[in-house]
Amino acid sequence: MRIKIFFLLFVFTLLLYNCSSDDEKPIELNLTDNVEVYNSNLVEDSYVMAISNGGTEAFLLDKQGNKRFTWEFEDNLGNDLELLPNGKLIGIFKSENPTITYGGYGGKIGILNSDGSVFWEYEYSSTNYIAHHDVEILSNGNVLFLVWERVSAIQAQAAGVDTNVDIFPEALVEVNPSTNEIVWEWHSWDHIIQDFNSSASTFGNINANPQLININYDIAFTNGDLMHANGIDVDEQRNVIFISVNKYSEIWVIDHSTTTQQASSNNGGNYNKGGDLLYRFGNPSTYDNIGERLFYSNHFPNYIENNAPGAGNILVYVNNGADIEQSSVYELEIPENFNLQPNVNNEPNVVWSFTDESLFFGRLSGAVRLDNGNTLICEGDYGFWEITPNGEIAWKYSKSEINPYWRGYNYNKNSQAINALGL
Numbered sequence: 001m002r003i004k005i006f007f008l009l010f011v012f013t014l015l016l017y018n019c020s021s022d023d024e025k026p027i028e029l030n031l032t033d034n035v036e037v038y039n040s041n042l043v044e045d046s047y048v049m050a051i052s053n054g055g056t057e058a059f060l061l062d063k064q065g066n067k068r069f070t071w072e073f074e075d076n077l078g079n080d081l082e083l084l085p086n087g088k089l090i091g092i093f094k095s096e097n098p099t100i101t102y103g104g105y106g107g108k109i110g111i112l113n114s115d116g117s118v119f120w121e122y123e124y125s126s127t128n129y130i131a132h133h134d135v136e137i138l139s140n141g142n143v144l145f146l147v148w149e150r151v152s153a154i155q156a157q158a159a160g161v162d163t164n165v166d167i168f169p170e171a172l173v174e175v176n177p178s179t180n181e182i183v184w185e186w187h188s189w190d191h192i193i194q195d196f197n198s199s200a201s202t203f204g205n206i207n208a209n210p211q212l213i214n215i216n217y218d219i220a221f222t223n224g225d226l227m228h229a230n231g232i233d234v235d236e237q238r239n240v241i242f243i244s245v246n247k248y249s250e251i252w253v254i255d256h257s258t259t260t261q262q263a264s265s266n267n268g269g270n271y272n273k274g275g276d277l278l279y280r281f282g283n284p285s286t287y288d289n290i291g292e293r294l295f296y297s298n299h300f301p302n303y304i305e306n307n308a309p310g311a312g313n314i315l316v317y318v319n320n321g322a323d324i325e326q327s328s329v330y331e332l333e334i335p336e337n338f339n340l341q342p343n344v345n346n347e348p349n350v351v352w353s354f355t356d357e358s359l360f361f362g363r364l365s366g367a368v369r370l371d372n373g374n375t376l377i378c379e380g381d382y383g384f385w386e387i388t389p390n391g392e393i394a395w396k397y398s399k400s401e402i403n404p405y406w407r408g409y410n411y412n413k414n415s416q417a418i419n420a421l422g423l
Contacts, residue, residue, distance in 0.1 A: 032065030034398050042394035043386055044372045047411045051081045053364055055403040063395055069421055071116050078106020079406045080134045087114040087420030092135045095125040100148055102225045104133040109145055114421055120177050134232045146229050147171040151189060160200030162216050170229045186254060186263045186275050188213055207288040210340045211276035217286050218247045233303045239270060242301040249295040250282035279338040281348050291345040294330060296320045300366030300407060309373040313351055317365045328355040329367045329377055354387050366407040378408035
């Protein structure tokens, strides 16, 4: 009897030990070799859309490093590509035989079905203009995109530009896909100032006119690409557009409530400023103002929508140049009232920031806010970082593709867009 009791106690102890060991045994995640960091307690279980820069491919990636959905295109990407709630894609693609070919050129806007076939296509490319870099679809179904437009050297010199070549300032064009009609335009050329040529009509005091663009700020250009905007985003509640302007190392904010005629002037619209800059930030030296300069080249002005932590703020990826070689991501507080004054520090408050000595790419890249409060960073030549609000690394993925990534967008697994793909 004593032997039986001892045996039963031994078996019970053995079972208890084995159960305890099973509970403590780590879960095997089957991560791919590309996943360098995976913290299951911190990472958000969602999909990342990786977009090849100028390539012919994009794919959805899970956090274990598996490609869950892939698109391949006949035309090379101009840059931007986004997955829409109905499972379609909107993107910018490269035109055949374009005349204007700065980095990031496109020329062709497309809405594609989930299988990559064309649903709608719109060409905006000629000798004198081309769509480039970024495209946004608005809640009314219209499509907004960036444009380079030619201003001849003679016309530019007459306006006080210090140049011997044709220049290509920025513009915005909005198209109705149902009619292919251009319904709204904004042209930076209508809102310039300079202090180089006193006989030109654009001559004025740069500091006293922060709402205008110093057309001679970056006089080092030799190919006419004097602004090189690379990203747009829209706050539809306030009806304003954010434009990332790389050569100026700042973000411009303009009124989208204007008519095209008002947008060419300095009055009209909800803010009664016409197409003048409502606000600008990142580099106060562009208008000879005070305040700390945060940006040294920048990409992706990502306005945080109402369904994510930090709503109303904006994320910006700051590339930083060869002298610094360490990129940063800033979350900035956009003021409730746009107040752009001379000799006043107009720069927004920094809400959150992240950098790391190994985070650096001098072009492309961006950051988006996740629903759990983490921030997904696309480092174009490396891959992705997911960072917690406390600056901890939740996830890192190193890419294996030859082309760098343009950006990365986040999609929740139960989102309408993912369901539309059948995942």
